[in-house]
Amino acid sequence: MKKxxxxxxxxxxxxxxxxxxxxxxTRVSEDFILLCEKEELVTxxxxxxxxxxxxxxxxxxxKLIRYLHEEMGLPLEAxxxxxxxRERVKTMERQLDEMEQRLRKxxxxxxxxxxxxxxxxxxxxxx
Numbered sequence: 001m002k003k004x005x006x007x008x009x010x011x012x013x014x015x016x017x018x019x020x021x022x023x024x025x026t027r028v029s030e031d032f033i034l035l036c037e038k039e040e041l042v043t044x045x046x047x048x049x050x051x052x053x054x055x056x057x058x059x060x061x062x063k064l065i066r067y068l069h070e071e072m073g074l075p076l077e078a079x080x081x082x083x084x085x086r087e088r089v090k091t092m093e094r095q096l097d098e099m100e101q102r103l104r105k106x107x108x109x110x111x112x113x114x115x116x117x118x119x120x121x122x123x124x125x126x127x
Contacts, residue, residue, distance in 0.1 A: 016045050016053030026062045033062065039076045041065055041083065 019030045026033075033054070036042045042062055044052040054062065061083070068074045068082060 013055065013057070016047050016055055017059060018047070018051050018053050019044075022054050022059055022062065025059055026066055028062065028066050032066075035076065036062060036065055039080060041076065041080060 017025070019033050022033060023030045033042070037044050037052075042054055042058040042065075044054060044058075047053045064083075065076075065079055068079045069076065074082065
């Protein structure tokens with residue numbers, strides 16, 4: 001029988017999932033989750049009934065950690081470095097996108113200004 005990975009699709013960013021459920025979703029052991037928490041790769045939150053849980057974002061992160069650890073053979077210390085650099089790259093990409101948007105806006109403003117000046121010059125020559 002083929003097993004299909006369970007993946008959370010949950011709109012609420014405050015939602016938390018118990019470790020036993022997270023372990024099934026990510027195909028790791030609860031001990032591995034505890035190890036990742038100890039290494040501060042994921043952040044557990046205590047839920048209403050006192051059980052620790054992870055957010056959907058942490059579950060996605062845990063899937064990446066599992067891949068990097070099991071498939072790529074990286075130790076958890078190296079994974080921490082990979083995750084931090086990944087976040088830095090994402091931040092830089094967002095900053096670059098913002099700069100490109102500002103540049104396009106300025107370019108449009110300059111084009112409008114040039115067109116306005118060309119029209120004024122045309123009017124002055126025509127008068």
